[in-house]
Amino acid sequence: MATFVLVHGSWLGGWAWKRVAPRLRASGHTVLCPSLAPAGPGVGLSTHIAEIVALIDRHDLIDVVLVGHSYGGMVVAGAGYERPQRIRRLVHLDAYFPSPGQSAFDLQPVLRDACDAAAALRPEREAWLIPPFGFGAMGLSGADLEWVTSLARPMNRATHEEPLPGPASGPPHPPATYIRFGGSPFFADAAETALRRGARLLTVQDAGHMAPITDHERLCAVLGRTS
Incomplete structure (x- = not known):
């Protein structure tokens, strides 16, 4: 059995795994679902990385399957660069697959453009925030859309502007698996990059970007193959 640490995507929290975590636990796995720090002074990508590293250290976790969805x-x-000896495998779920020195905005300039357009409509004092948007386009509807929208919170722009820290060269470590959601157009390039860099590639056919919420049963079946 594995120890899964599940890291949510933009604007969400540990609550986004409420359908995934119980199913993995029922299969005998240990599952932790931390919520990353919300918007606030000085919160950036490095803040969130430090939080996951601290969680691994605090619980003295070893042989971790560290899963990241989207952001x-x-x-x-x-975190993989910080604690490679404690992590069995990195799993990217329809997610960024960055190299050191790259930011989320570098990898998806269209997202930077969308955030710039949104910032132009807000007071200058709020220009550093990225408000939640686009959940409908990500495949949510009805009660799921209402639920996620009610709990989603803004993020610091620095989370997407700050480049990934890490060594300038060398192979990715720990080993990585990329799980592509076949119905999502958002990270097709990332999946190709992951495969080119030697990651194992798995696919949840026809699943949308918000599969942890909309397609959790099939996602858990694929996650079980990464442990």
Whole structure:
């Protein structure tokens, strides 16, 4: 059995795994679902990486399967460089697959453009925030859309502007698995990059970007193959 640490995507919290975590635990796995620090002074990508590293150290975790969804891919990549000896495998779920020195905005300039457009409509004092948006386009509807929208919170722009820290060269470590959601157009390039860099590639066919919420049963079946 594995120890899973599940890292959520932009604007979400540990609550986003409420359908995934019980199913993994029922299969005998240990599962932790931390919530990354919300918007506030000085909160950036390095803050979130440090939080995951601290959680691993605090619980003295070893042989961890560290899973990142969407923006969480940036976070788990950074934690992998910090604690490679404690992590069995990194798992990127329809997520960023960065190299050191790359930011989320570098990898998805269209997201930077969307955030710039949104910032232009807000007071200058709020320009450093990225408000939640686009959950409908990510595949949520009905009660799921209402639930996520009610709990989602803004993020610091620095989370997406700050480049990934880490060594300038060398192979990724620990080993990585990339799980592509076949119905999502957002990270097709990242999946190709992961495969090119030697990651194992798995696919949840026809799943949308918010599969941890909308397609949790099939996602858990694939996650079980990464442990």
